[in-house]
Amino acid sequence: MANEENFVSLEVANRYMLLPVQENSPEAKIGIIKDNLQVGVYSNVRLARERVDYYVPFELSEYKGEYVTIDIQGVPENAICWRYFKVSDLFDTTNTEKFRPSYHHTPAYGWMNDPNGMFYKDGVYHLYFQYNPYGSMWGNMHWGHSTSTDLVNWKNEGVAIAPDAVGTIFSGSCVVDHNNTSGFGEGAVVAFYTSAKQTPWGDCQTQSMAYSLDNGKTFIKYANNPILTSSEKDFRDPKVFWYAPKEHWVMMLAVGQHMEIYSSKNLKDWTKESEFGEGHGCHGGVWECPDLVELPIEGTKDKKWVLICNINPGGPFGGSATQYFVGDFDGSTFTNNYPEETKWMDYGKDHYATVTWNNAPDGRCIAIGWMSNWQYANNVPTLQYRSANTIARDLSLFKQDGNLFLKSEPCKEMVEARKDGRQIKTVNVAKTETVSLSPQSDNGAYEVELSINPEKSKEVSFTLSNGKGEKVLMIYDVVKKTFSMDRTMSGNVSFSKDFPATTIMPVGKSKNLKLRLFVDKSSIEAFTENGKYVMTNCVFPSAPYDTVTFESDGNRYKVNNINIYQIK
Structure with a gap:
């Protein structure tokens, strides 16, 4: 019965409850009740009904020594999960997948899609990503977190930002606020993300922010979230950067099949400046994950702006892909210099959601993408984890036949x-x-x-x-x-x-x-x-x-x- 609800009361003595997952099961809901109050948000988990494909950890350490009730909804009494729940202080993340890449970033376990919030600070590259810690299929969007000093070897840092009452945590970006324009502190790392929520009136997407005072390890959510709202169904993926000539911040947002550009002096209050998209590029699907970067032109002292636009579907070989536009940007408006063309950043099936690092060293513009395609991402033949990132790529522009094109060079660290x-x-x-x-x-x-x-x-x-x-x-x-x-x-x-x-x-x-x-x-x-x-x-x-x-x-x-x- 889809509406069955079961309560499991226990004194917490271990860090985790290990949840048995069967990937083709319907989603159930699991949450925590303490002192008769719901704690946090409920997660969707495909709890096993006929077989166990793998386990995922459900964190309980915060309540060690206390009595809580685990509320499990939507699982029939004859489901085998009831026999296979476990409690443990350990969760084994030893690689069990023959297809897990050796030198591409992957999550330790669970689902991953878009790279998010990347920044560089104090010798460390930070990579956040869309993450489901409760299964290897899309859902329960968190920001996972990994770090690297060489863009090749990555360390799992766990969950950085978790869902809350405003919504699950969709894609976004981070900036290093060197001059304390936000008031959160000099050098604070400020994250922007889309809060996504299902309501009786349909999907709701708003923009929220959080800040970190420990170099991105933990985040404090801004008390006045959300900071931007819209009546649009698709309103997401904020990319924020500093525009020095006008001394203000810029936010790019994907809205349906166009981009919107906002400005702010303090990262909290935003003013809409312009829109871009109508009549430009491919419109076979929803525009997502924007980026706007200024790049050098190979062999010259000149620079041009590149607007990166991920689209799903509509790629040249079906499904998701990344297109881009080369032009000018004055801090408020982007102008495409080649409106008659659609330019693709990568011609494979498995390159999407490409965005760049904030604050990259030595003037570099470094990008990374999600190495999959929405046509089949949930079904690739792995279970412990799903999806990897591309290798990191250094971006620049080159001239050919009087036109400008984007060059994505393997990062120099791949030679090392x-x-x-x-x-x-x-x-x-x-x-x-x-x-x-x-x-x-x-x-x-x-x-x-x-x-x-x-x-x-x-x-x-x-x-x-x-x-x-x-x-x-x-x-x-x-x-x-x-x-x-x-x-x-x-x-x-x-x-x-x-x-x-x-x-x-x-x-x-x-x-x-x-x-x-x-x-x-x-x-x-x-x-x-x-x-x-x-x-x-x-x-x-x-x-x-x-x-x-x-x-x-x-x-x-x-x-x-x-x-x-x-x-x-």
Whole structure:
């Protein structure tokens, strides 16, 4: 019965109640009652009815030594979860997933989507993210938190911001308030996020803020939340930054299929300045996760502004993707210099919600994305966790044919992360040539760097494969100047009809193709011309790809300077 309610009273002696989850069960609700009062908000958990897929921890340490009542709603009496609830002081986060990446950020357990609130301070990169600690499917949105000193190795810092009466915690951003414009303290970290709530009148999305006085470890929610409201259904994902020429803060908000721009002197009181979006770019779905950054133009002393706009659906190969606009910004209004074009930041299926770090060092603009697609993100073949982030990327602009395009270069830390490299100077391909990637590929996490000289070939094809017959086919079309990746036979593709796919992107005019492939246990990121064109795709092979096979169209070609690295 969907309306069944059960109460479990106990004296709390352990840190956790471990909840048994079955992913295809309907959602139940679980919460805490103390002294006849509801404590906090109730969480949605897919409690096991016929089988246990995994456990998630339900925190009780705050009430140790006290009597509380666990209120569980929506679970029938014959569900097996009643036999499998446990209490414990430990929750084992030892990796149990063969597809968990080695050098891409993932949550220790549970669901993750959009990266949020990233900032750099005192030598540490902070990454927050949309997080469900009560299951590996979307729901119960919190901000999870991880830290790194090198953008490659990440430390789990637990939950940073949890749902409250104003709503669950959707995407947003953080700033370092160096000059104490907010009054929270010099150098305070101020977070902005969307509070999302279901009401009898429909979904409600408002903007809230919190501040941290311990470098982002804990946050204090602003007493007067929400700070911005709207009658719009989709009103979310605040991105805040300082605009020095006018000495004010700017907030970008995604509202349906356009962006709204606000300004503030104190981070608390906001004035709407303008809108952007109508008649620009792709409108196949809802606009989300905006960003606005000023970037240098390669080979010049000039800069231009780039408005990053994530869209779902509407991507070039279905589902979610990231588009961008290059133009001018005066602190109030963004003007797109190329209104006739739709420009994509990444041409793969699995690159979304891309945003940048605040306060990044050395004038860098560093971005990271969510490495999945809303078409199948809830169904990929992992259970302990779901979703990873892309590698971090340094952003800049480059000129081509009188136009400006976004360059996403693998962050310099990826070079520093290389170890045990091996070089093959030249492979001459007449028909078929095979190169072993072992031992660098043995754990499924490595980088391959190469340069293709097609000579008279019109098409150069090569395949990453393993001994199980699973493979990813890549083709450089020399005539059309395109690069494609076919993952239809890459491994497990059965979990979604939208997953088997071939993606294609343009490449530069140079005849030789320079390529860096970042392969991890469940993803491939391809960078041509060191980031001028990028493609990110997830894969789920049953064994690591340990061989690359080059094939000819009947004409000879050369593959030069093949470098294979483990990533430490």
